[in-house]
Structure formats: structure tokens, C-alpha cells
Amino acid sequence: MRKVLLSTVALMAMAGSAFAADLPSIKAPPPVYVPPPPVFSWTGFYIGVEGGGDFRNFHDNWTGNGIYKDAGLIGGVLGYNWQFNQFVVGLEGDAAAVLGGDQAYTYNGNLIYNNTLNSTYAAAIRGRLGMAVWDRALLYVAGGVAFGDVKVGYNNGILLPASYTTSxxxxxxxxxxxxxxxxxxxxxxxxxxxxxGSGGYYNYGEFVHDGVNVTSNQVMGAIMYKFGGPVAEPVVARY
Incomplete structure (x- = not known):
């Protein structure tokens, strides 16, 4: 009887093993694919507003006197960038109004002859070369052609007040x-x-041909809108 019972248990164990081998294997489901975030690109057109400080130096060539004039700038900017790997090249134009009143100086301390120097606008067309660093930061240098005007006012107490403006x-x-x-x-x-540069004009205060050299240091801030979104990475099927 004991031998029969042991034989029955052995046969049942073998049958269970064979049945388990015939069952399909159960695998864990594949992980859900999460695509990488889109890659930001500087390529594209942008437009915005800008403003800042204009620290301008007017130097009169005849008298040797000058004015350091602090003024404000407010205007607009537009441009286009092309990105190649980490390098970015671009072309940009901007124009701003110079905000600030006329400032006068006295020729050789003599109150008879007062001269005022002023500018009303500043503009530029510049090329840019930069490098994309720190995720979404772009360090760049820029240079090009600048435009502006100079307004010279004079009143020597003899002639009627007059002014001369040159671009x-x-x-x-x-x-x-x-x-x-x-x-x-x-x-x-x-x-x-x-x-x-140094533009010429006729100085009626001294009745000579004169010129005023104009240089400026500008510190600007801007906020701009770039058209077009980031570039999405291609989705590659994973198995």
C-alpha cells in the first residue's frame, strides 16, 4: 500500500511539472517611453523693446571744452539668429530716443558765450557672434554701424540764438x-x-569752422519675443 501511495504522489508531481511547463510565461510589461524634452534653439526671428543709460561725451574741437551728458534711452530692437551647434551668428537693428535736456557750458568761463550740445536719437545695425552656454544663456559680442545726431545751440549775446543739427x-x-x-x-x-566721429559746423560764436566729436557709453537692457518654439528631438522606437 505504501509503495502504491508513493508511486501515485510521484506521478502527480511529474504531471504537475509537465502542466506548468506547458503554461505560457508571464513577462512584466515594458516601461512607458518618455520622450526627452525639446531642445532649445536660438535660431529664429525676434523683436522687443530696450532701454537704459546713455553716458555721452561731446567735445568741441575749437574751444577744447566738453560736456559729459547722462541721458536715458528707450526704443526697439529686432533681429535674426542662426545657431550652429553651440555657436550663434545674427544680424540685429535697433533705434532709441535719447531722453534728456540740453546741457550748456561757458566758453573760457565767460558768461557772454554759452553753448548747448544735445542728441535726440541713437540707432545701429550690428552683426553678432555668440556662444550658447548654461542651457539657455547666450554670451555674445556685437559690432557694426552706428547712427545718431548732434544739435549745437549757441548764443553769444550779440547774435540771435541759433542752432545747428547734423546727422x-x-x-x-x-x-x-x-x-x-x-x-x-x-x-x-x-x-x-x-x-x-567729429562733424563740422560753422561756429557763429567765434565765426570759425568748428566740429564736435561725440562718443557714448551705453548700458542697455531688453526684453524680446522669439518667434518659433524649441526643436523637438526625433522619437526613436525602443524595444
């Missing part, structure tokens, strides 16, 4: 950093040096 073309160079705090919105801080 100028010069050069500018600077550097700054752009930061994209969203895929479309960009902030900026930048320094620029501007040289508008």
Missing part, C-alpha cells in the same frame, strides 16, 4: 548676455561703445 554715421562695438527664461521670451543686458 552722424559712426561705429559701435559691445558685448552682452541673452537669457531665454521661456522657449519664446528672452531678456538681455548689454554694454555698447559708440563713436559718431
Amino acid at each position: 552722424r554715421t559712426g561705429w559701435t562695438i559691445g558685448a552682452g548676455v541673452d537669457y531665454a527664461f521661456t522657449p519664446n521670451w528672452i531678456t538681455r543686458i548689454e554694454y555698447r561703445y559708440v563713436d559718431l
